Amino acid sequence: MLKEIKSDIYHLMHPKMAFFLTSIAKDGKPNVMACAWATPVSEEPPIVVVCVSKESYTAELIKQTKEFVINIPTKKILKALWICGKTSGRDTDKFKKAGLKYSKARFIKSPVIDECIGHIECKLWKALDAGECYAFFGKVLHAEVDDGYFKKGVWTEAAEIPLHLGGAKMVYFKL
Ligand SMILES: Cc1cc2nc3c(=O)[nH]c(=O)nc-3n(C[C@H](O)[C@H](O)[C@H](O)COP(=O)(O)O)c2cc1C
Known part of the structure; x- marks a missing residue:
């Protein structure tokens, strides 16, 4: 039976790849957060866009x-991903x-x-005000990947990339 939902609508569009988003301050101090809303x-x-x-x-x-920078993790560093998703770089050196x-x-820096x-x-191309988020569009200047995990233009399941379902729930990329 189809039921209307009023909250967690965005979770209908999960699972989404969860990655580390790195950035830098003017004084050269870097930061990192967990991010899943991107395409x-x-x-x-x-x-690409990150929200x-x-x-x-x-x-x-x-x-x-x-x-x-969009940094793609594997299951091995999942704990680090949660830490970067639960604390702010304003008061912590998350690295x-x-x-x-x-x-x-x-x-880039x-x-x-x-x-x-x-x-x-990525170099910022455009920023859109989008509700509680900014949608940051980035022009890709350079992309690199471990060729042990990415073959003929697609991920292999050896990568075990974390896919965020919502809350504390993750699934892993499997073929
Ligand atoms: C798996 C996961 C995915 C997340 N995805 C996003 C996201 O797409 N956008 C966002 O703004 N915050 C997302 N967060 C929350 C941020 O990582 C969190 O607010 C972080 O503390 C922000 O850090 P900062 O203040 O150092 O930038 C996510 C958290 C987790 C654990």
Whole structure:
């Protein structure tokens, strides 16, 4: 029987890949948050969108420095993903707290997370005011992936990418 729902409507569109979104402050201090609301919007030129709460420190930083990186994790660093999704970088060094290492990205100042198997470096193209979030559209400047997990343009199930269902529930990519 179909029943009208008034809340959690967005969960009808889950599961969604959960990843680390890294950004940087003007003073060079990086931050990281967990993010699931994102999608590619154009293949040529490559443009992606990430939806980020206006209250988050990440939104403040992306507005400031106009760039971000999408870092794709595996199941192995799920605990770190929860830490980055439950605390704010305003008062915590989440890389330290979550035990994540990072390196310089190729084209932007926001860092890439070493433990992740894919990185998408983006320059902010447009920002839309969208309810409690900003929709940040990013032009992809560079993308790289561990070829042990991504073959012929698609993920293999060896990647075990976390897919967020809602709340504390995750499922994992399986073929
Ligand atoms: C699995 C998961 C997915 C999340 N997805 C999003 C998201 O898509 N957009 C968002 O604004 N917050 C999302 N969050 C919440 C942010 O990660 C959280 O508010 C974080 O503390 C913000 O950190 P910041 O203040 O350092 O930017 C998610 C949290 C988890 C655990």
